[in-house]
Structures are given as structure tokens and as C-alpha cells.
Amino acid sequence: MSGPVFISFDKVLKTYGQGEARVHALAGVDLAIRKGEFVAIMGPSGSGKSTAMNIIGCLDTPTAGTYSFEGIDAGRLDRNRRALLRNLYVGFVFQGYNLLPRTTAAENVELPLIYRGVARSERRALAMQALAEVGLVGREHHTPAELSGGQQQRVAIARAIVTRPTLLVADEPTGNLDTARTHEIMELLTRLNAELGLTIAMVTHEADVAAYAERTIRFLDGHVASDSAKLEVA
């Protein structure tokens, strides 16, 4: 199921603050994720899991060490190049859905395509297709306020996959949902992982959510405390 190494951390260090107040969010992390993997990242607050997540999603850069994204030294790119990388290869799903308010589901899903310069008619068709993939046919013209939490998260997932990314970064995607909705969303992510071969990196603090992933990485105090599928970094 898993392909070649896709993203890797090599002695990644991330510090915040200066002098006495200096905090090591990541204290030299080595990590590799293969193409097509579904990885759950767990750990208590302050363990560095969110920082690791931001670096994986090319939102942040390491203070030292190398972050390589499909062979690209993404940790050294400037913010506009990382924006391009995110637009081309990464989809994001957040705990709070983060849809644009007062904007229809279809328009929300189209958003990343606008920045990619896709023509309007093609955008609409791709958005409809993505909405169908997450099971939201008939809800295209609803605004977030008219959708339930589970439906909003589906729209967010459609927005993340509409660009056909290679990596989906999910930050507590079920944090705001009840148990039934949680399992629906997790089944959807599992299906996308299987059907599209989408690599998924998901932060969660719930063990039953993490159980959907095929691999769990636990962070503690800026280090990887445990990794359920120890891979040798190539």
C-alpha cells in the first residue's frame, strides 16, 4: 500500500523565543512518511505535534535541519514558493472547518482552483465532482451557516481534495463533531486514502480516531516518543 518516501524530517529543530524564554518545539526530529500512508500524529499539548504538522504542510519552516517534500528542500523556500507548493500538492482540513462565511459550498471548494488559475467553468465542474466525492450532492449552494458541522467538514474536505493533492494535512478534523459524525468523516478519509492513494497526516488526541490510521506517531517534549511502524529513513 505504501510507496517510496515522500516527506522526511532530518534532525529538524524548531525554536521559538529568545534567550531564557527559548522553547524547543521540535528538538531534532527524524521522520519519514511514504506515499499513500495514513499517519496519525498524537501527543499532549506542547509536545510539538502541531509544529511538526505546520512544517509538514509547508506552512512553517524548521529553525535547523532539513525538511524535504518530495525531494524538494521545502524548509528553505520563501513564503510565496511554499504557497505555490501548498496550492499544488497539499490539502488542508482544520478542526474549525475554516470555510469562508456567507459563501456557498461550491464557491468554497472552488477557492484553491482560483489561485491555480483554473477557468471558471472548469472550476465549477471540478468543485461539483469533489462535492460528489464527499457525498454532498444537492448542497452546492448552501452557505456554511445552512450546513451541519459534519457537512461543513465534508465541504472542507472537498476543498482540500479538489486540487488532487498528494498530501492531505488534517488538524483534529473531528474535534468539533459528535461520535456518529466523527466516524462518518473518518470513514470518508479512509476511503479517500484508499481510493485516491492520498497521503494523509492527521493530528488527533483521540485514540479511536487515531485507530483509523495505519500508523501512529506520538510526540513528547519535541521528540518522537513512539512510532507504530518504525521505518528506516532511506
Add this chain to the structure above:
Amino acid sequence: MIWETVRLSLISIRRNVLRSFLTLLGIVIGVAAVIAMLTIGSGTTEKVKADISKLGSNLLVVRSGRPAGPGGPGGLDQVVRPLAEKDLAALVAHLSGARAISPASQKQVRVIFGTESLTSGVTGTDSAYLDARDWKLVSGRPFSDSETRSGAGVCLIGETVRQQFFGAGDPEGEIIRVNRTSCKIIGLLEPKGYTGFGQDQDNVVLMPLAAYQRRIAGNRDIDSIYIAADDRTPTTELQPRVEDILRDTRRITPDRDDDFSIRDMTQIADAMASATTTMTGMLGAVAGVSLLVGGIGIMNIMLVSVTERTREIGIRLAIGAHEKHILIQFLVEATVLSLLGGIIGILIGLALAGIASVALTIPFAPSPAVILLAVGFSALIGMVFGFFPALRGARLDPIDALRHE
């Protein structure tokens, strides 16, 4: 991409209708004020020009007394010597380039017909007066040469005098009393309306100069001489010739100043028009300051908008928006906002100017150049004052922006 951004900004303006409207208000008021001021101003200028041309175009007016200047007219050192018939005769005999030369003496006198009375401007003159002042007769005939010479008891009346005495009726052949003398109406003057100074130009009675001098003034003085230049001669060329002739007949030695003044009505018209233009410009500039205030309002609300939509910016950056996409989005939004304000302002300004032109009876004179300028300026204000907030939005860190509540 740009068109897409314009569409996005229109959507976001529509989402916050009240706030967008309040933001626009500054620009709307500023542009409306500028447009109204400049349109009313140019209407006033046209009105002033038209008023002065009613006095007669290419007209020189000679009066006795030193020209206005340092020391004022008619200093203590000199007794004002009135214009006399020999001055007029000299001009008629020697002046070239004049279409008409006419004397005029005037006084406010009580005019009576039946039981009605009216205080009117009674002018003693000759038949060339109508030509010099570009004044036509609606009906009747001008004075004949023999009537002018003999000072016959005949007169021409203005529209106001007719309405007072005869309503809409035909005044010709009627006898009116002017002071203690009577005269027969032989013609009706075409209406000229009010001057810019509120003087009724139609409340007049014209009679032969000799009759006026003998029966009303009781002397042989001439108050002023009207000289209309012909089509080939500019008044500026005519003026020194008039001065030479008059200095000669009035025997003024070269070491002495003129004891008469020559007023060029064309120059007065130009001066007054340029005065109103200056005034208009100043009022427009004051109104322009309110545009600047409107621009600051745009900047303020765009900063609020950027702060309020930090999370939205975070989402956009996370899903791959380039810095310039965010910059352009907010810049276009500010520009569309202020442009919209500008267009509404132009419409309101033109409406105000239209109302004012009816109320002040001045021509409605909208200038396409001013309107285009207002459109361009309001767009510019949006860009200039929208730039800083837009840049601030574009420079946000996506992680912080996403965390923003």
C-alpha cells in the same frame, strides 16, 4: 484573475452592505461636494459672462472724472469736468474702427401714466444708442434724426415699464409723464432681464438727449459716451485712439492725467469671469479636502476589514494564495469601494448642481472633464489608501492568521 478579484470584492462589499455604505459616505460627500461646486461655479461664470455681454459686447464706456486708481477718482486737485457735446462731435468726426458712438445721460425719475407711477431710469441719448448696446426694438421705431436734433417729446420704453402701465397691451402712441414733461411712446425695447448685480435693465425710458437735457437734467452735460467697436477692431486697439482724441479736444497737456475714464466692458467681463473661476477653484479645493478625509475613512475601514478577516486571509494563504493575491484582493476591494462612492457622489453632485441652477437661475453646466477627473481621483484614493491595509493583510503569517479568533 483581475476580473475574478473584482467579482470577489463586489461579493464582499455586498456582504457588508451597511459598513460598505458608511465607508462610501466620506467619498460620496467629497465627490458630490466637488462636482456640485465646480458645476455651479462654471454655471455662475457663464451667467456672469452672459450678463456682461448683455451690457453690449466690444463696448467702451467713457465717463468724466479721473480713472479709478491710487488716490481714487477725481482727486481734490481737480474739479470734475463733465463730457460735452464737442467731445462727442470730435469722436464722431475722427474716431475710426467704431461701429456706433452714442451719448447717454441718466437719472432715476418718477414716470406717471394715468394713476400709475414708477421710478424708472430715464436716459437721454440718440438713435445710435440701440446699436451701441446691441439692443433691439420689439415694436415701433427708433428716434428719427430730426427728433434727436430738436429734442422732441418722444420715448422708447422697456418691458418693465410697459407691464407696469399697460400690462400686455400695446403702448405705442400713448403719452406718459416723465417728471414735469410729457412724451409719446414710439417703440418698445426688447427685454434684457436683470444684471448679475440685480439691476432691472428693462425698467428704462429712452428719450432724445436734447429733450432730456432741457426738460429733465436742466443742463447740457453728457454723463457717458458709449463706443461700440466694429468687427475688425479689438477694444484694446480702439481705447488709445479714443483717449488721444479726447485729450486733444479737452486740451489736456502731456504733463497732466486724463480727466475722464474709459471702461472696456469686454475686459470687465473677462475679469469677472476669471474672478468667479478662481472662486470656484478655491471652493473645489476645499471640497477636495473632504475627499482626502473620505480616503482616510477608506483606509480605516480597510484596516478593520483586514483585521476582521484575518482568519479568511489565513485560509486563503494556507490553500495556496500568493502574497500578491491577497494584496490585489484588498486593493481591488478598496478601489471598487471608492469608485462606487465616486459614482454615487457624481450623481448626487450633479443633482445638487441641477437644483441649484434652477434656484439661482444659472445655466446647468456639467463638465465631462471634471466628472472624469472625479472618477479617476476616487479610484486613486481607493488605491492609495487601500494599499497599506492590503499590504498588512498580505504580509500576515498563515499560521497566526489561522489561529486568529
